[in-house]
Amino acid sequence: MRRRELLAGAAAALGAPALRAAEAMPGWSDALQREARSILDGAASEGLDPADYREGPVEAAFARYLHDLHLGRVRARDLGFGVTVPVQDGALVTQALQEAVAAGRLANAVERLTPPLAQYRQLREMLARYRRLASAPTPVTLQAQLVAFGDLAPETDVSDEAVKRFQARHGLEADGVIGRATTAALAVPPARRVRQIELAMERLRWLPQRSGRPLIAINIPMFRLWAWNADAAEASPALAMNVIVGRAMRTQTPVFADEMTHLIFRPYWNVPRSILQNEVLPAMERDPGYLARHDMEMVPGADGGAPRVRQRPGPKNSLGLVKFIFPNDADVYLHGTPARELFARSRRDFSHGCVRVADPPALALWLLKDQPAWTREAIEAAMNGTRTQQVNLSAPVPVLLYYLTALVSPDDGLLHFADDLYGHDAALERRLAARRR
Known part of the structure; x- marks a missing residue:
């Protein structure tokens, strides 16, 4: 040619x-x-x-x-x-x-x-390591596998702690028991992990550079949120917590970037039309007292439209006692939740698309740290008070909802893997393969 x-x-x-x-x-x-x-x-x-x-x-x-x-x-x-x-x-x-x-x-x-991100450089190092694992003979014992993956020191007997470390790095319940899920994770070939790392590096190329401003980042398939102060190193987040994201099959949390502008203490929850039609109305037909028991009420629709349902503020409110707003077309935001028990699960895709945070007071305190009146006590009082209250941030804070199934975690500096929760890895694989035809 x-x-x-x-x-x-x-x-x-x-x-x-x-x-x-x-x-x-x-x-x-x-x-x-x-x-x-x-x-x-x-x-x-x-x-x-x-x-x-x-x-x-x-x-x-x-x-x-x-x-x-x-x-x-x-x-x-x-x-x-x-x-x-x-x-x-x-x-x-x-x-x-x-x-x-x-x-x-x-x-x-x-x-x-x-790409200037430290995460990219860290994954590049792990890519080289896992390429070496992929080219080496397959370990035949649990001890050899855990040593190869870095979860067990050489010439050391297998321990519960080593197994727990492997489980934690692979998004599993860290109980030290070699069950079905742990066995499946151990059986994933290193070559597949190499591919996960490559796909993660590809996605990191899409991200804008750090701007020197505070940042909130949520890795969807790892169900984890980190917040950084301005100019802080990637390995030093000021805040970290578990999150719950949208259901994999029906209500996936979208991947996008925007800016948080305000938060609302004791929010109302305006029930989205899809949830109203698919969940609330059928429940009302089965149980006439459903609205009252869930602190819900019917209110007139906007501009004379159809009536809508909203949930009053309080401990039963599905948004918890505070929500964090970054206006976007998907109407996604961060919020608390009364369903605290779900944060103990290793897989946490239970929401309708918004992101539930494990420690709303801590996130509110971090966001309002440059407004001295908003102490931890003041925040707790606003969350447990009697009125709905909007508080604007002194400056917008970037929020990034992203998707990596391979990540050197800021929590422990270790390489973590996650399942392809929404099939985005598979979609990227197909798009890359189509380029070569």
């Missing part, structure tokens, strides 16, 4: 500016071509496939590699994810390539365009 045709074939992935830049570049020196080929041959270390960059002029292949490394091979929005990389990042790929060629060192562009 001619050079022009190969460059045109890369246009869809690279975009017009990068394509024009690649076309305009003079022939690379032998040294640059050797460096480019060496970097492309090592693409697997970044969770990419070296085979994707073996055809065509090395200039175009290398430009495509930089694009994939920095922005990802698949666009988040094509999978229904509401996180987008700023448009100017595409121009950054072109600029970094041009400057690296001018400097005679292509590694400059790689260093500049590698």
Whole structure:
């Protein structure tokens, strides 16, 4: 295939500016071509496939590699994810390539365009480790497996603590018992874990860089929330807690980013139409006293519309005693819950799409830390008072709901794996495979 045709074939992935830049570049020196080929041959270390960059002029292949490394091979929005990389990042790929060629060192562009998140670097290290496990003989004993995975020290007998550590890292109940779920997790081939890490690295390329502002992040399949103070290291969250997310089969929590603006103490719960039709109305037909027993009431609809049902504030309210609002099209928010027992489950997809948090007072205290009047005592009083009260944040706080089934947890610095709760890994696998056809 001619050079022009190969460059045109890369246009869809690279975009017009990068394509024009690649076309305009003079022939690379032998040294640059050797460096480019060496970097492309090592693409697997970044969770990419070296085979994707073996055809065509090395200039175009290398430009495509930089694009994939920095922005990802698949666009988040094509999978229904509401996180987008700023448009100017595409121009950054072109600029970094041009400057690296001018400097005679292509590694400059790689260093500049590698995702800056510490999580990405940590997963890259774990990817190398699990590739070594995948290429080694399969351990035949439980002791050998736990040693290989790093849950047991070499030449040490199997202990409950080692088993519990393995279970905790794989989203299982950490009871030290080798039951069906633990046996299944032990049987997952390291090659499959390699793929989970690669998919997680791909998704990290979609995320915006840290802005130096406070941040709340929720990893949906691990049912976990972390909050960071401004400029805090990724390994040092100020707050961490379990969460409950949307049901896998019917009411999945969406993946997106937005900004929290306010919270409401003692909120009303306006029952969504779908829940009203599918759950509340059938329950009212079976039990005429259903509304009264659940502190619910009928109220007029907006602008003379159909009456609606809402639940009054209080300990029975499905939102708990506080909800945290980041306005979005999906009408998803964070809130408390009276169903405290569900947080003890290892799998926690029980909601209708919103996210229930295990410690609402702690989250409220963190969000209001720059408003001295809102002490822990004041927050508890507002939650247990007699009126509904909105409190605006002094500045919006970014909120990220994301989806990684492989993660070096900020809680313990260990590599954790989760089940593909919503099938997003499988969907990304299919999209990546379709690119190669």
